[in-house]
Amino acid sequence: MLKSDSNKTVGVDHQNELPIGVFDSGVGGLTVLRALQHHLPNERYLYLGDTARLPYGTKSADTIVRYSLQAASVLVRRGIKCLVIACNTASATALEALRERYPALPIIGVVQPGAQAGCEASATGRIAVVATEGTVRGGAYQYAIAAIRPDARIEAMACPLFVSLAEEGWTSGPIVEAIAHRYLDTVFSAPQPPDTLLLGCTHFPVIRQALQKVVGPEVTIVDSAQTTAVALSSLLTSMGWLSKQEGQSRGVAVRFMATDGRERFARVAAYFLERSIPADSVELIDIALAEG
Numbered sequence: 001m002l003k004s005d006s007n008k009t010v011g012v013d014h015q016n017e018l019p020i021g022v023f024d025s026g027v028g029g030l031t032v033l034r035a036l037q038h039h040l041p042n043e044r045y046l047y048l049g050d051t052a053r054l055p056y057g058t059k060s061a062d063t064i065v066r067y068s069l070q071a072a073s074v075l076v077r078r079g080i081k082c083l084v085i086a087c088n089t090a091s092a093t094a095l096e097a098l099r100e101r102y103p104a105l106p107i108i109g110v111v112q113p114g115a116q117a118g119c120e121a122s123a124t125g126r127i128a129v130v131a132t133e134g135t136v137r138g139g140a141y142q143y144a145i146a147a148i149r150p151d152a153r154i155e156a157m158a159c160p161l162f163v164s165l166a167e168e169g170w171t172s173g174p175i176v177e178a179i180a181h182r183y184l185d186t187v188f189s190a191p192q193p194p195d196t197l198l199l200g201c202t203h204f205p206v207i208r209q210a211l212q213k214v215v216g217p218e219v220t221i222v223d224s225a226q227t228t229a230v231a232l233s234s235l236l237t238s239m240g241w242l243s244k245q246e247g248q249s250r251g252v253a254v255r256f257m258a259t260d261g262r263e264r265f266a267r268v269a270a271y272f273l274e275r276s277i278p279a280d281s282v283e284l285i286d287i288a289l290a291e292g
């Protein structure tokens, strides 16, 4: 099916066997890819990390939309059956623009599934969301949570330094904890603190243990990876679009693409995937020519 870069889509016979397109501003979206692979092990994946332009989280909304359209364009040109926006900032800012550009392509973002996970985890309805500046600014999580749970009391906090820590592979220790205290203490030492911390950024699951130490064991920490995978699995099942191939017959399970730094991509990816990938398995692409 969708092997076109515009609204005009082309029918192909092997639609079910096309890969699932996944993009993020960098390697953080690999936390989502891992969950997708766990829930949908027979699928093939095309993962694009826009490493040359990371972070998206500090950019203006217009720029995030333009970058997201270009990233999606690369994946759609290669042939994908659906698109997962594994970047919270892009999901929060560009989901509508992407759906407008590709009306026939099933597109899932991580914000709605993340909000769902947060609401399900919280007993009190007091939910803290940590994310990038761009995600917090747009209010996407606040709206999504309030729509599911109107009684929720939401504290959304921009924590951009967590992205740098995760990219550096500094996932635990005194420096990570000191920065987390600085961001989180005011909210979590309030008289009625949140009982749930929602990780609204792809990079944050790798510093989860340090965050748990800082907010205390009574706070439930959730992210959107699992709920996004479940949502995609139900969508593909209901459409009859699941791959019918199993195991080796489906070919290479994941193809990685990055817009800069194959070695760095492979090195940092190891923290997120908890396995190593060879740098030469990462294809370097030029995204500047893609349609924005």
Ligand code: DGL
Binding pocket: 024, 025, 026, 028, 029, 054, 055, 056, 057, 058, 086, 087, 088, 089, 090, 132, 135, 163, 200, 201, 202, 203
């Ligand atoms: N992928 C981004 C997100 O989930 C974090 C990194 C960035 O700012 O680009 O919001």
